Structures are given as structure tokens and as C-alpha cells.
Amino acid sequence: MTRARRTLAAAVTLAVASMTLTGCFEESSPHDAVRDFLVGWQSEDYALAAGRTDGDPATVGKALANAKLELDAASFRFRIKSVSVNGDESKADFRAEVDLGENTPLWEYDGSLPLHLVDGRWKVRWSPSVLHPQLKEGQRFAVETNPKPRQPVVDRSGDALQNELYVYVVGVVPSQLGDRAEDVVAKLSLITGYAKDRLLSRIRSSPPDKFVPLVTFGRSRYLSMKPKLAGISGIQTDPQPQPIDPADPKQIVGKVSALTPEDEQKLGGPQRAGDSVGQSGLQQAYQDYLTGSTETKVITLDLKTGRQVAKLREWPGRQNVSVKTTIDSRTQAAAERAVAETETSALVAVQRDTGEILAVGTSGLNQEKDALAGRFPAGTAFSIVAADALIKSGVSTRQRLACPAERTVGGAKFVHTSQTAGSAASATFQENFAKGCVTALASLARRVSAGSLATSAKSFGIGQSWRLPLKSFSGGLPELSSDADKARAIAGQNVEVSPLSMALVAAAVGSGTWRPPVLVTDPKSPDPAAEIAPAPQPPPVAMDPKVRTALTAMMRAGATGSPAQAGRGRVYGVRATAGSQDKPMTWFVGWQGDVAIAVLAKNYDAAAVAGSFFSGLRDQS
Template sequence: MRGRARRTAAAALALAATAPMLSACFEEPSAHEAVRDFLIGWQTGDYAAAARRTDGDRKVVSRALEDAKLQLDAASFRFKVTSMRRAADEVEADFDAEVDLGENNPLWEYEGKLPLHLVDGQWRVRWSPSVLHPQLREGERFAVKVTPEGRQPILDRNRDPLQEKAVLHVASVVPSNLKGGEADKLCEKLSKITGFPQDRLLSRIRSAPPNLQVPLVTFGRTKFGQLRGQLEAIPGITLSAQEQAVAPASPTQIVGTVTAVTPESEQQLGGPQRAGDTVGRAGLQKAYQEHLTGSTDTRVITVDLKTLKVTELKKWRPDRATSPVQTTLDRSHQKAADSALLGGTPGMLVAVQASTGDILAVSSTEQYNQERHALAGRFPAGTAFSIMTVEGMLRAKIDPKQKLACPVDRSVGGAAFHQEGVPAGSSPTLQANFATGCVTALAALARRIDGSELAADAAKFGIGVPWTLPLKSFSGSMKALKNDAATAKAITGQNVLVSPLSMALVAGAVASGTWRPPVLVTEPQTADPTTDAKPSKAPDPVKLDEKTVETLRAFMRSGVTAGSARAAAALGDPVHGITASASQNRKPLAWFVGWQGDVAVAVLMQSSDATAGAAVAGRFFQGLHAGM
């Protein structure tokens, strides 16, 4: 792995500083030379040179030093001599060892001793396994026991899991069952099939306790089906099926998918995950990968090869505790949203809690993505943007009861506006034009509303305000309004882009009287779970002008009772809302923006029927009542 390579290089560079340090430690040059040559040979992997400085069989010593590195799966060893004592013809050197276990595990630090004696007038390290570690004995070996903590769930607001059980297939081995070069052959074949580096698979076997099942690679259902025959043909491999809660429940694209670690993702993650683990590929599973998986419980042990007795030398608890990700999503609201969108017309629905900004449901048909489109999409607001113009109307002292013609066509500042389906010459009130979303009538207000103040009015409803979510999102944007034509286009939402999420929050602001930023995850509170950086401060709630809110509520109630949003009417608390039409890339769009009780919604449908969004909202609210 790249992390391992960097650390190995660092250890090699440190050697230049280590050797002079060793030279300065002792008064006895010949004893010093034996200590220096042994430790430098061990540190650099020149095991033959280290073995020559011992009284043991050189092949046995060289093999023991090499095995220690393999059994620990160590990226590097570093040594520092701390003291030396001599008594007659005996010398004992104390040293500090620092072993990088790789895989982003902590460094293993321990104190060792080198006993030396004279052999034919030469100082030699008195060889025994305790030279490697004071507690290592004959017939024992090192091993690293790694116990990953299970992947934690993503929960809805009621702490119900937002994932279902799925079957993963695990290829594993018991190291003690592999004789001779069988481990090398097994890893060679498995590497060719899966793409995982052969040396990493082999090191995982060599460093594991010999009598335990060692998972090497995990496969999803499809991949396992493709490779099963080849895997079964590898001697020594054990294949097992394990149920894990990794299949996302609705909203699937917000929760995100989980797959087995691939060779590519193992390289990219740079975390504790290894072949055999799972990784989030999208949505919250990806955003909170580090938090959901945390670290592993790692132990350095010795194993008696005859009795299999284990002695623990060092233990590290996970440096990052795992815990579920708590979201604001509500499964009952999600079910109602999904059901409301059944019928074949492409569209999306976002529901939020008006009093908190909590995102309750995000649903879409297959033509749209819940994150990229419902949260982060950029769509023309149409006359739904007229909600943000009401404060400007009131500043201009425009009476909601004032008659305002709704012709088929109108020009404002040279910009042409067209209204479908309205008889020429009709003169409803401003409130009625708002309720029906008359483009030509609303555009006429541009000569009386201050365009320079419209952007500030829109910002009170969160349009263009930066907020912090763990997934991609879009709060809206509008172009600079330099003349009446640009202001008229803004009032009718032709040069304003919004997302369904941003418009659901607009509806929530009218419902509660205060705009609030969106909330999707309540625990953990860290905005970026892959770093230790403090989360960005969310924008403060904005209390709206009471007169503006009162007027908007009346306008949006009439949108349901007398306007084109009548299809949204539902049981229980009255529904407030308006419809709006827009187009993007020659595709007609139909908005509904409104609320019932404390639940605010924005629905965007790909339809030429201006009431399509209102019909979906009506089914959503009815579904909520039916589920209560």
C-alpha cells in the first residue's frame, strides 16, 4: 500500500542518523560494532549481516529475523540503543524498538535486550528468540490478531435502521492448514482472479494466528456468481455466506450502497479497511465511511506452535469508536413519498419538518437521483419564486385585493412573457394571480418591486445561502437584476435556479414563520467525518416579517382552495401551497410548494400538467394520514 511504502522510506532515511548515534553510545568499540551491525542489519533487511554478529546458526538467525517481519506484517523496524553494561566477558545492551505494523495501525514500541559474549575474541550477540522480544520463547512465533468492528447502521429519526440484510460471500483460509508453498500458490491464484496484490494477501495469512479463520476477500452476490467456479478450484480456500445489513432501504441513494472492498478502493481509502471489509460507495455510507467502520482491535501476540497457547504482548483499542449515523429521515414519511410518486410520471419530492429544517423524506422516480437532483439539482423556480417577492409587494404598498390583468402575452422592459390557458382580458386580484401562477400578471409587478432588494428578500428564504450538509446540495442562485426585464424574469422564476430541497425549506419558512437551514444528520455532529476539522457553522435561522408571513399564508391557502393547487387538498389540517410551471432543456416542469401542519414539501414533476405536482403532494399527505 502507498502508506506502507512512505513509512518504509522514512525508516530507511532515519538509518543515517541511527548509525552515528550507535557509535557514540559505547566506550568499548568492538562490542559497539557487534550491536551496531546486528541492529542495522535487522533494520535494513540485511539479515545475513545481522546473523554474522551472533553466535547462532546463520541460516537459522537470518530466517528468524525475516520471519519476524513477515509474522508482524511490519512495514519497518527502527532501533535506538539506550544503554550498555559490561561485567567481565559479558555485555548487555538495552534498545528501544519501534515497529510499524502497517495498515494504519499504531506503532508498536517495546524495550529489548541484546546479551553479548566473547567468542574466539569476538563479541557476538548470544542468540535466542528473546533477542527479538524478551517474551518470545523457543517454539513460539509472532502473530497479529486483527478484529474489525462490524459496520454500524444508518438510522432514521426513530432509530430504525435504513438498511436491509444482504448476503456477502467471504473467501478465507486457516493458515495452519496450508503446508509448504501452498499459501504462495493460493495467493497467486486468488490475486489473478480478484486483482488484489499477491504480497498483501500472503502477508495477511503469514501475520495471522495460524489456527484462526482469516478472511481474505469479500464478494457481493453478482461478483461471487461470476467467480464462484474459479474460487472453488483453489485448494485451501473456504467459501462462506454471511448476512450483513448493507442493502440500503429507501431513500436508497441518500443512504447509499455498500460493497466489498475492491483492489482499487483498498488503494484509495488509506484507512483501516482491507480486502475482506466493506466500503460505502455512495450517499451517507460513503460520506461517513470512516465513522461507520472506525478502526480495528489490534493485538500483537505470541503463539506456541505446539499448544497454540497465546500470550498478548500489546493491544490497541480502536482509536475511533464506531457508532450509528443518526439521520432526520422518517420511514413513514419516506413510504408516503415513495407511494405518492408511483404512476409513471418522472418527478421528485422532498419533505422537511417546518419547525426544525429536518429532512424527513427524499424520493424520486428512476429518472432522477435523490442526491444529485432532489438535494443538489438546479431547476428554474418558475412562478414559485413569487413567494420571495411578497415582502417587496408589501413594501411597495401593493394591495393583495388589487385587480391585475392576466393577459396571454405581456412585455416588460423588452422581455416577452406568455401565459398558457388564461382568457385574454381577465382581471383577477393579485392574490388570485398568485394562486394560479399567472406569469404575465406577476411579471407586471417588476415596475413596482425594487429589483435591488429582491435578492436580499430571497436570501431570507435561504436562496443562495451557504449551508452545510454531508451530501451535495444546492440552496439556489439568481442573476443580478439590472433592469425591469431581469426583475420580471426573477419574479416569474425564469432566471432563478433552485433545488427541490431549497423550495421545501421555503415552504417550511412560511409555515413556521422562520427559515431554517436543512438538517440531515444529527449524530455525529462532525461535518467532515474523515478529518478532525471542526464543522462549518450552519447559517442562523431567519425570522420572517410577520405581515409578510400572514399575507403568504393567505395567498398559499387560496392556492389550494381556489387556485391550481386544489389537487393537493388532504384530510386533517388544511394544506397551503401553490403550483408553478417551468421548462428546462425543452422539458416541461410542474412545481408544488406547500405544507400541511409541520410538514413542508416541494414536488417537481416532469409534466406539462401544471397540477401534476399538487396531485403528488395530495397523495403524499393522504398517505401520511393513512399511516398514522
């Protein structure tokens, strides 16, 4: 919960508390003094609160205001537990809730207000113990924090998927500033844009002899700011290495930046959990895990010596942890080299038997928005799914089908532009599948029902609600209400898929079971504060063994003689075309060994990218 949201909640609580107290308490009783003092303290109307004490109004008001600064508190809230009266003396017990800001639990404690009659009016007997039972004269509050360094995102072997870069933490040692703290933060606020009151609160709330981090800069920003920072006496800079420079797959790992003034407003001020903020990818999705929460202590200090007197409360903080992904750096390197040969392409590789994402490589496309979550026409790559439905409906892989250059099915026109179109001899269903003859495949629309196509699509994960920590798209099949709709679906013209969803289709045929994708194995959920277990993944779906045998042979034929079959080892797959004439795209969907892939390329042969990938993977073995 952010500081801003907590403050709003406190304001609402205050309004309710005010009405409750006003409605319940009678005049000429200690309740009036208790109500006004706590409501004034909570609402920062310190004059109202001070007027209900027997202390000097200026002294009391300053003590209340200082308590908020010394704790760097977003808000105070109070609940009266009891009020007792014994002649001219009274005592009120209350429960306090202090919001210490982002990433820190509420500090709750019990306090007491001693009251007595002064000239016929009930007054709170003022002393520092009114603020907290353990606070005494000559003491003040302070908050001591111990932030933890950011943890890395790692691959399946535990190796970091980012390199260390230095960030520059600018701060002060309060005891070295003397009475210049306000002047220092005013100058720092002016050149950085950070809120002056937040910077000052952080200084005032810290032990005087500890370095207090105020602002964190990346290297380029720090170098540009360095001359201005040098002009502020008392400012110190602490260079700190942090794992923030992403390695491949860069967009999946994500960017990290130093906290900006905009982040400060959004997150509620300089974060005690570390001044690095994930901006994209897994760094953003798992921000709270990677930074954890800060070890925090509320203490009292002696005003003269600055030494700790008492520890009022301590929170060990949530330990930050690395995020373990399924990315295989060797496979990722092969993917990067393969797509580098193209201007626009995406390659997603998954482990055939688990659905774990091994690599995401792109050129000219975004790894998350396009490779995982893109919505692209499936084209004849969808014939893998359609073949499942057709074979189950009784279509033999040996059935002969003509492959004319053009064909109309149910009023929908299909055009096959390959040189093999219009051949005199009819080819088998398997041969037409292998060469991607759209006119032959579309002619089978009347041999299969819309329900069968929809069932097969679902069994291959198309349209399933799987769960990934990043954006993803499982594919979409529209309602099929006619032969034309079914023919378009078989040809993949009205079906949208992502490279990820098609890699999982390949893995399903290769392994015999469709499985949902997995990108992160630990932690199990991006939200460490989640009270409800994340929604379960769709269950694995086993293929019909006979259909799998037929599809395996069809995909072996589809890869044979293609650029995907480069070097040694058997490759299984299908080459496909998709898109329009002005925006043509090609697909290769298949597998070799235990690695299944989908490649989408524009103005390039996706099968050639697949061949380069498989060769590169073998060369690293």
C-alpha cells in the same frame, strides 16, 4: 490513513533517519552497528541488518522478514534513544513504531540491542529478544483480530433502512494448510485478483487455529466463483448476514459491496474492520462509523503448540454504531407512491418546524444528485422569496396588476401562456401570485431593490452554506444589476434551486422560521477521527410576522382549487412553471400540517403529485 500512505511516510522517515544517523555517528563505535541494523531492518535490506549481528546471516535475515509477515506490517520505523558503552559491551535503546495497517493504531514499543566486540568490530548480540524484549526462542509474533459486523442505517424511529443479505466470506484455518499456504493463496489470487502477498501475510500473521477471512463475495459473485473455489483444497466459506440491501430511499441510504481488488489497492489490503464497503449514499459517508475499527491484539505464539504465550499489546477498537437519520418511513412510502405516477419527478418532504428531511422520492431522477443537489430553474416558485422582498418594500397584496400574454421589463421579454392571460380585469398581486402570472409579477421589478431581493433570498437559505453528509445545493441567485435582472429573478428565470432548498422555503413560511436541513441526527459528523468540530450550520432566520401572514394567505390561495388540495385538510402552496418550451417543468412548493414539500416534475403537473402525496400520508394516519 491507508497502508500505502503510511508506507510512503515510513520511507521518508527512513531517509531522514539514515542521514541523521550517518552524520552523527563516528567510525569504530557501536553506533555504526546500531545504525546499519535498524536502517536495514526498516528498509527491508535484511542482508545489511544481518551483517551487523553475530548470528547466522540467513537465520537473522529470515527472522526479520518473518517478523514483518507475522505482524502483517505495512512498515517499521525506529528511533534511537540512547547508546551506552562499557568496555567491550554496549547497549542501544530504541523506540519502534510498527504500522499494522488500515484501521489499527501504530504499535509502539521500546527495545534494546545488546552489542559486543567480535574481532574488533561491534556486533549486535543476536537473539529473538532483539525484535521485542518478550520474544524468545521457539516463539513468533501473531496478530489476533475480532472484526465487528456492519451496523445499519436507521430511520427516525430506529428501524433499519436496509434488509439483510448474505455475504460469503472465504478463508482458511492456517493450521489445516500445513506447508500449502503459498500454493493456496496463489490459486486464490489467480481467480479473484487479490494480491498474493497480502493474502499470505494475513494467513501468516494470524493464530494458526482461527478462521482467517481472506475474500468476501456478494451472492451472485460467489455463485459464479463457487466451482473454482471448490477446486482449492483448504478453502472454507462462511455465509454471514449483513444489513446491506437498501430500503427506500435507496440512493440516500446507499449501496454496500464486498471488498474488491480495486478497494484493496485503494484502502491498503483486506480491511480488518470488515469486508463490506459503502459505495454510495450514507453507507459511504459513514463507512467508518458503520464498520468501526477492529479489536486487535499483538501476541506471541509457541511454534510447536500454536498456543498464545504472551499478549504484547491490545487495542479494543472503536465501537461501530448505527447511523440515525431523520427519514420517516411512513412519509417515505407516501412519497414513493406519489412519484411512481410520473416518469420524471422529485419530491422532498421536510418537517416544517425543524428542517429535518422526512422523505426523498424520485422517479427517473437521482435522490442525492437531483433531489438534494440538483440545480434547476426556480421559475415562478421563486415568487415566494420575491414576495417577501416586495411586501417589505411596500407592495400590497391587494395591488392590482395586469396579466398580459407578453410584457417587456428593462429589455427582458416575459410570456405568460395560461388561459387567464390577457383578461380584461386586472387581478390583485395575491391573485397573480396564485395563478403564477409571470408578466404581472415581472412588472414589479422596479418596486424592489436588488439588495432587498438578495437579502430575502439569503433569509430563505438560498445560497447559504449549510452542512449535510451528502451532496446538496442551497440555490443560487446571480448579481442583479438592472431592472431586467430583477424581473428575471422575480420570475425565477435566473435563479437555480434544488427541490430540497425549495422544501425548506415552504417550511419557512409554514413555521415562520427558516432552518437549515438535517438528515442525520447521530453521529454528529461523518468522520469519527475528526479533531476539529464540523463547521456550524447557518442560524435559523425568523420571518417578519406581518410578511408571513400575508404570504400564508397568498399560498393558501395558490393551493386552493389545485390538484394539491386533494381530500380533507388545508394545503398551502404555489404552482409554478419553469424551464424552456422544449424542456418544460412544473413545481409545487407548499405544506400541509407539519410537513412541507417541494415537488419538481417534467411533463406532469407537480401539484397532482403533491395531492397524491398528501392524500397518501393522510390515509396512513
